[in-house]
Amino acid sequence: MNISIIKPKKKRFNVTGNCYPHLHYMMDISAKMKKVDELIDYGDYFTISRPRQYGKTTLLVSIVDSLKNSNEYLPILLSFENIDEKLNATEATLAQSFIKKLTTDLLEIYPHLKEKLEEISNQTNSMFELSYSITKVINLIDKKIILLLDEVDASSNYVPFLKFLGILRAKFLNRFSQNDYTFHSVILAGVHDVKSLKYKIKSSEDLQYNSPWNIAVDFKVPMEFNPQEIIPMLSDYNEAENIGMNENELEQLAEKLYYYTSGYPFLVSRMCQIVAEDILPTKETNQDKNTQKWTLEDIDSAFFLIQKEVNTNFESLIKNLQNNQDLSNLVSDMLLEGRIVPYNARNTVIEKGILYGVFKQNGTVKINNRIYEQIIYDYLVVSIDIDKVKPAYFTENKFVLPNKELNFELILQRFQVYLKENESRKEETFLENQWRLLFMTFLYPILNGNGFALKEAQISEERRLDLVVIYHSHKYIVELKLWRGEAYHEKGISQLYDYLERQNKDTGYLVVFDDRKEKTTQLKSEWIEIEEKRIFMVWI
Structure with a gap:
């Protein structure tokens, strides 16, 4: 089936669904x-397991696009997203569902094989029969099939799916035999790698099926984008919008x-997207095109604005912390106590934490990025009983x-007074463990949406936490x-x-938590x- 691609007048930045170069x-x-x-050419089986919105599906689509005109390979992309739960319930229904999806896609490319492909599909009613059906399909097709399975998490908490992987594993091991044929390469994509399915399958009886994919090679391709990979996107935008930013400016923006x-x-x-669609339209326009140039201050503003958003990515981040108390505790120790x-x-x-992108x-181990640090800090702040930490007059x-x-001198003095006034109402262990978070909670309403605080945990015996507070x-x-003694204090x-x-x-500004009884x-x-520096210190 031929689908005509309509190219829009303008491209735009995209954060919803797949990305396409023409759009x-x-x-x-x-x-x-x-x-x-290289992995595909070698015939490797592998899993692209990354957090949500990490470009997994876009990469799969790009693989398909790069191979669609190949004389050697035939890419087939199938998704388990929104699959009917009943189809995963038994081995028979999953086998029927998979072969139906596979043959339906092949029929669009090989309509002359309609009768044979439909016969194979209709005769597949079990995992045992599925193995033979795959062999028959491979023998019919004149190219090496590259099977790409997206959103495998939708099925991976069902034992039949693990048995399906077991079928693929067995056929892979027998791929050079005379009677068994299989896909040249199989690529799975999802949040969970097969080895991490223990987080989804809770029954100890089911855990015996958790190693059907030990044939897969490690996928070591970094899915993050470094500055040099970001520059071409900015350059494409710069050229399309005729803005006139030079190479040095683009490099600084990417960094x-x-x-x-x-x-x-x-x-x-x-x-x-925030810079292009939200920030630039608010700038004053005149005959000088430089008003539409991106600046480093624009990126700072986007960082400030993105923290205010409620989106599925941030919701997923917080949900994973809420559902995994051990992970939440470790994150809290790292951010608030400077734990290395x-x-x-x-x-x-x-x-x-790695699995969920935290x-x-x-x-x-580090928090994934500075935006996540801010989102997690916000979450930790609101998790404290606000009535206990924020005075009404504040x-x-x-x-x-x-x-x-x-x-800022007054801010620290008021924080000092507040803790003194409420000292009797708080347990000593609470103050010792939560005072940094109390300070952040105290600071947030002052910033009142007009600023933010970047945190930089320092490796030292004093377990310091440096804040860079931006206000306007x-x-x-x-x-x-x-407080760890006079020597450490001077240091x-x-x-x-x-x-x-x-x-x-x-x-x-320096805030010292002094828990000495004799203070x-x-x-x-x-x-x-x-020398030329002034430092204001308060003890609490």
Whole structure:
């Protein structure tokens, strides 16, 4: 069946469904496709298991598109999305469903084989018969079939599906025999790798079927996009819109997008979409085309705006934390306590975090990207009983100076007073474990949607947490740390000074949580000067 492709007058950035080169601005996937082609040429079976909205289906569609005119390969893409639950219930119904989908797709390409393909389909009523039917289909087709199965999660919590994989495994192992033929390459795509199905299949009786896919090679193709792969998308947009940004400007924009997103496909595209469709139209226009140029400040604004969104990606992130308390606890320790977690592939909590896109790993475990850090912080803040941590008199305008600056000295003093006033109502362990989160909760209503706080956990014996607070166009450097003695305290001040140097700021703020029993009951705060830098310190 021939389908005519209607090319629109303009492309746009896309975050819903598949991406198509003639419709959407897309990042460069050529390096990824080269590695996938090598796997296919070798006849490998593999699984593309990545979090949601990570470009899995778009990659499958690109594979199909690259092979559709091949004289050697025939790609067949089948999806298990929205499949009737009854079809997964038994081995017979799943076998019938699969062969029906397969032969229906082949009929569109080989209509002259209609009678034979329909006969094969009608004679398939069990997994045993399915194995023979696949062999018959392979013998009919004059090309090597590449089978791509998308959204396998929809069926993977059913034992019949695992037995179906077992059939493919057995045929793969016998593929060079005289009587058994099978697909040249099989590609599964979904959130769960087959080895991680233990998170979906709870019955211990069913877990015996959890290793039918040990024939699959590891899929080591990075699905994130680095700055050099982001640049072609920006360049395509730049040329189409006749904006006139030079190579250096495009490179800086790509680096900034990567800084916030770590190359997460959905987040990169959504940030670009916000700039193109929400931010640029608000800029004043004149005869100078430079008003439509993207700036680094535009990317910062997109970062600020995306945090306010409620979308399925962020909802899935939070749901995975809510449904996995061990994962939520680890994330909280990393963000609030500065806990350093070495990567261990055999740690089931880390494995779940990687699986759901919460973590990335590069020697140590990290939150996937800075946008996710903000979303998780927001979630942690609202998870605390707000009546316990936010005074009724607390409003933004009490702390705003002229030129939309914040009086951060007053903010810290009020936080200090608030904790002192409510100290008797809080358990000591609660304060010690949650004081950083209490500060974030205290800070959020001041920012009141006009700013945000970037967190940078520091590797040190003091377990510091550095905050870069952005309010309108103003930046404030705040360090939170536990009291660990005078020597460590002095070291912390020196580290804050160095951090101010890197951030090109003259003023910083230090909040010290002092849990010593013999500490004074007087509220303590002071300004200190180190060369040209001023640091305001408060003890709580």
